[in-house]
Amino acid sequence: MGRKTGEGVPAAKRRAPIMRLLEFAGGHRKLTVLGCMLSGANALCSIAMLVCVWFVLRDLVAVAPNWSAAPNAAGYGLAAFAFALGGLIVYFAGLICTHLAAFRAATNMRAAALEHLSRVPLGYFDAHSTGELRRVIEGATGLTEGVLAHRIPDFVGALVTPVAYLVVMFAVDWVMGLVCLLPVVVSTACMFWMMAGGGGDENTNMMTFMKNYQDALDRMNKGAVEYVRGIPVVKVFQQTVRSFSTFRESIRAYREFASAYVRLCERPQVAQLVAINSTFVVLVPAGILLALAAGDFAAFFSDYLFYVVFSALTTMMMTKVMYASQALTEAQDAVERIERILEAPAMEDADPARTRTPVDGSIAFDHVTFTYPGADRPALSDVSLRVPAGATVALVGPSGSGKTTAASLVPRFWDVGDGAVSIGGVDVRDIPLADLMDRVAFVFQNDRLFKMSIADNIRAARPDATRGEIEAAVRAARCDDIVAKLPRGLDTVVGAHGVYLSGGECQRIALARAILKDAPIVVLDEATAFADPENEALIQQALAHLAKGKTVLMIAHRLSTVVGADAIYVLDAGRVVERGTHAELAAAGGLYARMWEDYRTSVSWKIEGKGTGHAA
Incomplete structure (x- = not known):
């Protein structure tokens, strides 16, 4: 059995959301406890202030209209002000x-999520878009920041x-x-009714709602990012928003x-607001009835004023x-979303005890089976293939x-x-990641450039590269014409001031980056997929330069690009079904023969002429 990727935070070890938030606060968690205690003290001060106000009213009513006969009223007033x-x-x-x-918890939460994401397999980002991850990290930390700063101390005060x-x-x-107490009881019952979704349906309780709500926001954010990135396509092909x-x-x-x-919560929310704001509706008639039965009206009225103040x-x-x-x-929902990121299996670096150095740039697959996380069937089943050092091998299918x-x-x-x-006889898991x-x-079929200068985009492959080496890579990748038309040449920032490159131009810049890296192994995933004929010709020239003396593993849909490969492996449903050169296959x-025939037919097809209605 293959070795497993490192695990994140096990779900079984999850702590309660509030405890987990306090863990993120680190040494500052004591400040949260202190803040909650002070919030409770503030609640007691508020009660004490109202009691003092009532004492003032009681003493004044007792001596009315001879107000000067209530010497303690001023003291109670000062006490109320002090409280x-x-x-x-x-x-x-x-x-x-x-x-x-x-602030400390939010900072630590962001740092923990980003640090863990730096260790997950790169394939994780294919299944989780940048828009989705950004919303989870920024949204979750923003929510929890407000909870720790305001809601928890307010909740403690509200309990005290x-x-x-x-x-x-x-x-x-x-x-x-x-x-x-009657309005409080009715209000509390309405709140529980609302938390249950207006009718106790387990599919509409508050936790389910919050999860569905955040899921909906994540989907919208992901869709918005994809929409913005696809605007150039809309403009080029005159599509409408409906295409997205x-x-x-x-x-x-x-x-x-x-x-x-909202419709589910409408009735319980209205009932709750009416109940909690209708204390006087209960207090006034009750006061009238009790006043009629009171023996000492002055004493009763003093007590009644207490409840008027406290209502x-x-x-x-x-x-x-x-x-x-x-x-x-x-x-709770935000913490669980952060936890799901932290639970993503981390990529384990090579065990120092097993670390070895590859002898060359050859690649070998030995009975490889792989299933994507969450998938119910393998994407690859018992695949074995060899790419000799310095050879070019294509995968088609x-x-x-x-x-x-x-x-x-x-x-x-x-x-x-x-x-x-x-690679070179060494399991890739025994090679240090760096x-x-x-x-x-x-080089992928959908390479994107960073929002930085062309030079820095290329230098990302080798940060210590000199300006001259970058310029040499630009020439080798046939990017001279791209640089020449940009306002600041290599120093032009992509995505700023309306500077954008076409898909084929982005591919050529990505090839310049790969050429600068000068790695012994090159993996090409349909590098000409989004290129027009002019760009494709230049990309093919750049690829020829990139592949010199390198081990090349290439994926191609345009079979014309693999005709000269040293070997071609044909895959179907995750298995190798054929192997050989182009001529042999x-x-x-x-x-492969059927695919080749289909390809030849597609590229030779053309319209005979206007109104002929047939193709040659």
Whole structure:
């Protein structure tokens, strides 16, 4: 059995989301605890302030209209002011603590995700677009930052407040306490109803909703990135926005999903808002009934004023609980998304005890079987092939036959499941990753350039290259005409000030990069796929220069590019079905011969003339 790629964070070892957030905060987690304690202290100060306000009202009512006979009122007023000011100071001190911890947690979370992504197989990025990953990392850290900085301390304060609130309410008058508790109970029930999706359907509960909501946002973000990248195609071929069906469908699906959930939450949300804002609706009639039965109206009215003062606290308290609960749900989903990135299997570097140096640039596949993560069938099954050092070997076959998959295993974009891929007699997993990357240059059919100068794009292959070496690579890749038309030549930044290159021109710049790298092994994945005839001719010249003295493994759909290969392997459904030179395979009458005949027919087909209705 083949060795397995390194694992990320095991799902079984996941901690609770809040505990995981605190872990990301590192040494700053103590500040979060301190901030929450200060938030609780602020809640107590708020209760104490309202109690002091009630004392002022009670004393004034007791001596009305002789206000001067209430000497303690001024003291209670000063105490209320002191509690208000102290609570404000404590609250801001708590926010400073939680913000410091939140910023540290967000920074560590981004760093952990990016550091782990630097160690995952490069093939991982084929299945996870840059737009999707960027949204997860930036969106998740942004959400969790707000949770740690505001929502958690607010939630602690919101928990402390009702406890103190209930104690004080029942201490003054238990009957009025029960009356004021009724809106809180109804509001809480409505919140649970809403968290369950307006009807308790397990498919519409808040956690499921949050997951679906974030999934919808990820799909829209991914579709938006693909749409922007495809704008040049729209302009060239005069297509419309409707041609980008994935982007359009992702927006439509998000709209329908969000609208449906809003409808589900409509009734419980309305009921919750009515309940929490209708304390007076309950308090006034209850007060009238209890006043009629009260023996001492003045004493009753003083107690009644207490509940009038405290009723304003009910709305604020329940609103904080609602928003804090929603934020915690969002944070849980965000942490789980970050965890999924951290769980992606990491690429293990070569074990120093087994590290060896390849003797040459030959490539060998020995009974290789590989299955993509999540796939139900192998992309390659028991594939064996040889590419001698300095030889050019081509992989051909129908779409989906496994050609690109096989080529991606050489630079360890993925690791094999069974069998082994070796270079110079050494398993690629026993070659240090840095050394392996130095030995392999690859040119893909959809190479993209970085938003930096042409020179820096080429220098990416060898950062220590001199200007002269870059210019030599440009000439070898037949890029002189590209550089000549750019406003600042090699120093022109791609993607800035309207400077863009065609697909064929991007391929030639990528070839210049590969030529500069001067690696002994070259992997070519249909390097002329997006080139027009003029660019294709120049690319073929550049490829001839690149392949001199190198071991070349090439994937091609245009069979004319593999006619001169030293050997051709024909793949079908993940298996090698034929092997030989072009002449041998063309004469064998197998799959390659049929593909060659189809290719010859397609390139020789032309329209005879206007109105003839047939082809020659």
